[in-house]
Amino acid sequence: MTEEPRFKFGKNWQNFLESISDEQLRNASSALSNLLDAESLEDESFLDAGCGSGIVSLAARQLGAERIHSFDYDKDSVEATRTLHSSSTSADDWTVEQGSLTDADYLSKLGRFDTVYSWGVIHHTGAMWQVAESLPSLINPGGRLVVAIYNDQGxxxxxxxxxxxxxxxxxxxxxxxxxxxxxxxxxxxxxxxxxxxxxxxxxxxxxxxxxxxxxxxxxxGYPFEVASRKQVTDFFESKGFTTEKVLSVGSRQGCNQFVFRAQSSPMAEVQSKQ
Ligand SMILES: C[S@@+](CC[C@H](N)C(=O)[O-])C[C@H]1O[C@@H](n2cnc3c(N)ncnc32)[C@H](O)[C@@H]1O
Incomplete structure (x- = not known):
């Protein structure tokens, strides 16, 4: 099978970090807090799946997340995240590594997290719906799933x-x-x-x-897949999630952003009933 060509996300992220300002870091923190409607992530675990520059992992740490795991398919994204990781004054219990959302073995070893954050990622994996299927098993009962997916403009x-x-x-x-x-x-x-x-x-x-x-x-950004707002909410609601928030771009270009809440009973049970 010939490999699809891929965009070098990590190189772009490394360039981005060269000129990042304190204001941008503060914006990342307040954007995460606003999206999650949470002023603090204290005592929570946070999975940054497809971490890119690592700016959101750092934001999660600034909001007090206790345990953070950041991974990305692209080794240059991993290096970018490591740069932010090493600049952080509190890098304890924050791991950064290379891994792929399409690697079922890798995902099965990660365990579960209170927040699984995969912003602008799954539509670039080349296997969007297969990856979407695997996300519920990464989330603690009652935890959150955050995804942002390119809007389908036909x-x-x-x-x-x-x-x-x-x-x-x-x-x-x-x-x-x-x-x-x-x-x-x-x-x-x-x-x-x-x-x-x-x-x-x-x-x-x-x-x-x-x-x-x-x-x-x-x-x-290639591979490139898209989905309508309804396709995404229908999909995760069928897995037992409640839709907590949708920031929709309407019919325009860009990512619809979703915050889903897992049921307080383990998601595996919900799936096996279907
Ligand atoms: C548009 S960036 C988003 C980065 C970050 N989530 C953010 O919010 O800024 C997409 C990222 O997804 C990563 N990615 C693509 N396919 C992936 C996969 N199969 N597993 C993990 N990460 C992947 C890319 O390398 C890239 O860093």
């Missing part, structure tokens, strides 16, 4: 899949040109929208991210 999503595939197969100068054009178009559109709505230009990006690195991540 034909537009199919077009983006082609662009992304072209991007990952192209030499670096072409990749830079594609990302540059997209960044300029997206920035111009955002500026025009801000002018029309008199929105503040000084607003920083949520989750502590950066405009350029987000643009590269978007144009390059």
């Amino acid at each position: 034909t537009l999503s199919s077009l983006w899949r082609i662009i992304k595939k072209v991007y990952v197969k192209s030499p670096s100068p072409v990749q830079l040109a594609i990302a540059g054009v997209y960044f300029l178009l997206a920035s111009t559109a955002r500026t025009a929208k801000n002018l029309i709505t008199l929105h503040s230009f000084r607003r920083t990006r949520s989750r502590g991210m950066s405009g350029w690195h987000d643009a590269v991540d978007w144009v390059g």
